[in-house]
Amino acid sequence: MKDSASSGRGALWARKVALACGRRGLALTPSREGVLEILAASDVALGAYAIIEALSRREGRPIAPPTVYRALEFFQENGFLHKIESRNLYAPCDHVGHAHDVVMLLCETCGRSEEAEDDATDAAIKALAARTGFVAKRRMLEVQGLCRRCAKAA
Numbered sequence: 001m002k003d004s005a006s007s008g009r010g011a012l013w014a015r016k017v018a019l020a021c022g023r024r025g026l027a028l029t030p031s032r033e034g035v036l037e038i039l040a041a042s043d044v045a046l047g048a049y050a051i052i053e054a055l056s057r058r059e060g061r062p063i064a065p066p067t068v069y070r071a072l073e074f075f076q077e078n079g080f081l082h083k084i085e086s087r088n089l090y091a092p093c094d095h096v097g098h099a100h101d102v103v104m105l106l107c108e109t110c111g112r113s114e115e116a117e118d119d120a121t122d123a124a125i126k127a128l129a130a131r132t133g134f135v136a137k138r139r140m141l142e143v144q145g146l147c148r149r150c151a152k153a154a
Contacts, residue, residue, distance in 0.1 A: 010040035016096040017080045026078060034058070035071040039081070044111040045089035048072060084113060086142050091115070101125070101139040107147035109154075114147065 075081035094115040
């Protein structure tokens with residue numbers, strides 16, 4: 001992976017994904033690597049078309065949407081990426097390496113997302129599903145509001 005992807009949190013996430021792919025024998029193809037680097041370089045969750053545009057600019061040629069969608073699907077299926085359904089955006093998973101349910105805290109002002117794990121919330125959702133006889137396959141709770149920085153500025 002190229003060192004120019006990003007610094008800080010995004011670069012750390014990209015390194016964790018690359019290491020996990022290596023350990024699991026998963027191919028990090030050039031297309032997947034390009035999508036990984038675009039996501040790692042962003043401070044906010046991105047939509048597929050923003051990724052396509054950024055990758056096309058970087059590569060100096062048009063990138064076909066299915067190429068990016070296949071890469072996003074790969075990252076989601078392997079637990080490296082979350083899809084924020086309400087916004088049709090993709091955000092890096094902060095907890096690479098283990099399966100988990102997630103609470104996504106979404107800032108309405110700056111667009112940042114923050115992933116949170118909470119055992120009590122997870123247990124409450126599982127209990128609710130069990131009481132109603134619902135079989136949950138994937139659990140993600142999206143909470144919209146203001147991040148600490150935007151709340152302080154408001």
